Amino acid sequence: MNPALNTALTFAKSNIRVFPLKNNSKSEQVLRSWKEEASCSKFQINGWFIGRNYNVGICTGNGLIVIDVDCKHSREGIDLIKEYADRFPKTLVVQTPSGGYHLYYKVDREIGNRVGLYKEIDIRGENGYVVGAGSTIGDKEYKVIRDCPIVEANEAVYSFLEGPKQEHRQDIYSFEKIAQGKRNDTLFHLACFLQKRGLADQSIREAISSENEIKCDPPLSAKELDTLVNSALKYNKGTYETGSEITYGGRFTAADLLSGPISETQDIVEGLVSVGVTLLGAPQKSGKTFFCIQMADALSSGKEFLGKKVIQGTVLYLALEDHKTKLQKRLKAMGIEPKNNLIIDILKPDPFFDLETRIKEELEKNSDLKLVVIDTFSKIRSRDDRDYETEYAEVTRYHSLAFQYNLAIILVTHLRKEISPDQPFDAIYGSRGLTAGADTILVMYKRNYLSNCRQLYVQGKDIPDDELTIYQNDHFLFEVTENDYDEMIDDNLMRVINYIVANKTYEGSHDALCSKLSLPLRGKGLQALLTKNKDLLSDTNIQYEILPRTNKARQMKLVYFGDESV
Numbered sequence: 373m374n375p376a377l378n379t380a381l382t383f384a385k386s387n388i389r390v391f392p393l394k395n396n397s398k399s400e401q402v403l404r405s406w407k408e409e410a411s412c413s414k415f416q417i418n419g420w421f422i423g424r425n426y427n428v429g430i431c432t433g434n435g436l437i438v439i440d441v442d443c444k445h446s447r448e449g450i451d452l453i454k455e456y457a458d459r460f461p462k463t464l465v466v467q468t469p470s471g472g473y474h475l476y477y478k479v480d481r482e483i484g485n486r487v488g489l490y491k492e493i494d495i496r497g498e499n500g501y502v503v504g505a506g507s508t509i510g511d512k513e514y515k516v517i518r519d520c521p522i523v524e525a526n527e528a529v530y531s532f533l534e535g536p537k538q539e540h541r542q543d544i545y546s547f548e549k550i551a552q553g554k555r556n557d558t559l560f561h562l563a564c565f566l567q568k569r570g571l572a573d574q575s576i577r578e579a580i581s582s583e584n585e586i587k588c589d590p591p592l593s594a595k596e597l598d599t600l601v602n603s604a605l606k607y608n609k610g611t612y613e614t615g616s617e618i619t620y621g622g623r624f625t626a627a628d629l630l631s632g633p634i635s636e637t638q639d640i641v642e643g644l645v646s647v648g649v650t651l652l653g654a655p656q657k658s659g660k661t662f663f664c665i666q667m668a669d670a671l672s673s674g675k676e677f678l679g680k681k682v683i684q685g686t687v688l689y690l691a692l693e694d695h696k697t698k699l700q701k702r703l704k705a706m707g708i709e710p711k712n713n714l715i716i717d718i719l720k721p722d723p724f725f726d727l728e729t730r731i732k733e734e735l736e737k738n739s740d741l742k743l744v745v746i747d748t749f750s751k752i753r754s755r756d757d758r759d760y761e762t763e764y765a766e767v768t769r770y771h772s773l774a775f776q777y778n779l780a781i782i783l784v785t786h787l788r789k790e791i792s793p794d795q796p797f798d799a800i801y802g803s804r805g806l807t808a809g810a811d812t813i814l815v816m817y818k819r820n821y822l823s824n825c826r827q828l829y830v831q832g833k834d835i836p837d838d839e840l841t842i843y844q845n846d847h848f849l850f851e852v853t854e855n856d857y858d859e860m861i862d863d864n865l866m867r868v869i870n871y872i873v874a875n876k877t878y879e880g881s882h883d884a885l886c887s888k889l890s891l892p893l894r895g896k897g898l899q900a901l902l903t904k905n906k907d908l909l910s911d912t913n914i915q916y917e918i919l920p921r922t923n924k925a926r927q928m929k930l931v932y933f934g935d936e937s938v
Contacts, residue, residue: 375506375513376428377421383430383504384412386522391501392426396510398503402426407499427507433498436522437483437533439475440494440502442468449492459528464520466505469512474502477525485837487797488804489535494795499837550587556600556723559584559592563604577601603724639835640742640780641667642680646834648811649771650782653800655791655817658826660784661694662848663816664745665702667782671743672714678842678852685742686713688734692721692751706848713738721751727781728773735777742779749783760805767809774811783810791817796829816842825853864891864898865905872914872932881925895925902928 380390389410394400402420403409410431411417420426432438441449453473466474472492483497496502503509505516525533550558559580566576580601584591592600639646645667654660670677674684691699696718708714715734719725727744734741746752753766767783774781785806787799796815800807807813812832818825830838842850867889872878878885882895882902891898902909902916909916909930919927 374421374425376426376504377417377506379430379504379506380417380421380428381414384414384417387412388434388436389431390417390504391429391431392420392424393429393503393507395425395427396508397427398509406431406501410501428504429501430504432485432496432500432502433482435478435480437477437479437525438496438500438502439473439477439529439532440496441473441475442470442492442494443472444470444492446492449490452490452493456528456532459526460532461523461526461529462518462520463523464516465518467515467517468503469509469514473517474514476522477529478522479525479530481530483533484833485831486533486535487795487831488807489533491804495533549589550583551589555584555588555592556596559588559597560600560604560724563601567604573605576605600724603726606726606729638683640671641677641682643835643838644678644680644812644814644830645743645780645782646812646832647778647780648774648833649767649809650780650812650814651767651800651806651810652782652784652814652816653787653797654784654815655787658817659844659848659850660816661747662702662706662844663850664689664747664782664784665706665708666849668714668743668745669706669708672711673709678840678850683742685740686715686734686738687743687745688730688741689714689716689745689747690730690752691716691718691747693748694718702848713740719751723753725752727752727770731773731777731779741777743782744779745782745784747784749785760808763802763805764809765805767806771809771811787815787817791815796827797831826850862901862905864893865901865908867891868898868902868930869909869912869914872930873912875932877929877931879919879927879929881927883925899926899928902930 383390389412391406391410392402394402406429410429421428430438439453441453443450449472453475460475461477464476466476468474479497483495485497485500486495489495503514505514507514562583563576563580566579571579581597584597652660652664654663667677668687668689671682671685672687674682676682694702699716699718715738717730727746731741731744770781770783786801788801791799796817797807797813799815799817800813812830812835815829816826818827825841825843828840828842830836830840841853843853844850868885868891871889882898885891886893886895886898893901899918906916913933915929915931915933917929919929
C-alpha cells in the first residue's frame with residue numbers, strides 16, 4: 373500500500389482529519405482549503421491518494437498535539453527532549469527527513485500552536501498540522517521509529533508545554549562599569565526606576581549624573597544625559613511599570629471568575645489584529661507601508677479591510693522611514709480620502725521616544741483612538757540587545773500600554789533573507805523573545821519573485837491561525853485572491869530566476885547550474901528552457917546570453933539588473 377495512504381487511513385480511524393500535500397513538499401497545497409476540506413472519510417481519502425504520489429498532512433488540535441523537535445541549526449532541541457524522555461509517557465514518534473522528531477500526544481485541553489517554545493522545538497496544536505509518516509522530502513522519508521498508540525499526555529508533558537520558566541530578576545542594575553554600548557539604556561532604566569520610587573526630579577538628575585561620571589567610560593554628554601532623564605521624568609511619580617510588574621485587574625478567586633460574566637473583546641480587525649501588540653514582518657519593498665496605510669484608512673473610515681470587519685476609530689501612524697513628500701504621493705496613489713481621524717506623525721529615529729505620552733496626547737483630542745502603527749519598530753527601539761529576555765521585556769512594555777489604553781499597537785519589523793514557507797514566523801528579525809511577547813504575528817512575503825501575490829500568515833494568542841493570499845492592484849491596495857502564486861511558470865525556470873535574483877550573476881555551463889540547483893534537467897534541456905523564455909527573463913531584469921564556444925562545454929551568463937530581493 374502507498375505509505376502516505378496507509379498513514380492517512382490509520383489516523384482517520386482515530387477520527388483525526390487528514391489531507392493531501394504535493395509530493396516532496398511540507399506546505400504546497402492540493403486542496404483549496406485544507407482547514408475546511410481535511411477529512412476522516414475513507415472514501416474521500418482513497419480518492420485523494422490512490423494512484424497519486426502525495427504527502428499526507430495530519431491535522432492537530434481537537435485533542436491532539438505534536439511536539440516538533442528540529443535539528444536543522446543545532447542539537448539543542450534533541451538534547452532537551454532527551455532530558456524529558458524518562459518523564460514523558462511512551463507514544464508514537466516519527467523521525468523527520470532532517471533528523472528531528474514528532475512526538476504525538478492526546479490532550480484534554482486546548483493547546484495552541486507555539487513557534488520557538490524552546491530553541492528548535494515547536495508545538496503543533498489547534499488549527500495546525502504536521503506532515504505524516506510515509507511522506508518524503510527529497511529522497512528522505514518521514515519514518516515511524518516508535519510504533520505504538522498515541523497516548524494521553526501526563527503532567528510532565530503539560531508542564532513542558534508551558535515553556536521555559538522565567539526567573540524573576542530582582543537586580544535591575546549592575547554595580548560594574550557600564551560598557552559604551554549600554555550607557556543610554558542602563559542609565560535610562562535606572563532613571564525610570566528612581567522615578568517609580570518617587571524621588572524628586574533634582575535628586576534623579578544628580579544621581580544619574582553621578583553614575584554617568586563614575587561608571588560610564590567615556591561618560592555621556594550633558595545633552596544626551598538631559599534627554600534621557602527628561603524621557604524618564606515623563607512617567608508619573610511612583611507609577612512606572614516594568615514588564616514583570618504589570619497587573620491585570622486585581623485579585624480574584626476561581627469562584628469569582630467562574631461566577632462573573634465573561635466580557636468578549638472584539639478584534640480591532642476581525643481575525644487579524646486584536647487589542648495588544650501585533651508584529652508585522654515583511655521584507656523590504658514588499659508593500660508593508662501600503663498595507664499599514666490601507667488598514668489605517670479602513671479603521672478611520674469604518675470600512676472593511678481585506679474583507680474583514682473593523683472597529684472604527686482614530687488611528688495614529690508613526691512614520692519613521694518615509695518623508696512627507698513620499699507619504700503624500702502614496703496617499704494620493706491609493707485614493708485615500710481626506711479625514712481628521714487618521715493622524716500621521718513624520719518622525720526621526722529616536723531610541724528615547726515616549727510612546728505613552730504620545731498616546732495620552734492623542735487621547736485628549738480623540739478619545740476613540742484604536743490603533744497605533746509604528747513603521748518601523750527598529751527606529752524607536754531603546755536597546756541594541758537581541759537576546760530573548762531583553763526583547764521579551766521590550767515587547768511586554770508595549771503590550772502593557774495597549775491593554776492599559778484598550779487599543780492595538782502594530783510594530784512593523786523586517787524579516788531575515790531566508791524565509792521558509794513551513795516556518796514563516798521564524799523569519800522575524802531578532803530573537804524569539806519578540807514573537808513570544810507579541811499577542812499576534814503577521815508575516816507577509818512573496819513566495820516567488822515573479823508573482824504579484826503575497827502570502828499573509830497569521831498567528832495569535834486569541835486569533836485563529838490563518839493564511840491569506842493577497843495581491844496589490846493598480847491603486848496599490850491589497851485584495852484577497854483565491855489564486856495562489858502563479859503556477860503557470862515552469863518550476864525549474866522559477867528556481868533559476870530566484871537563484872539569479874538572490875546572487876545577481878552566474879557564469880558557467882548549463883549542466884553545472886542544473887547540478888547546483890538540483891534541477892531534474894540536463895544542460896541541453898535548461899538551454900532550451902532559457903532560450904524559450906528569454907523575453908520573460910528580460911521582463912524580470914535578467915539578461916541571458918550564450919558565450920562564445922571554447923574548448924570547454926558551452927558557457928552561458930545570467931545577470932540580474934534589478935534591485936529587488938527575493
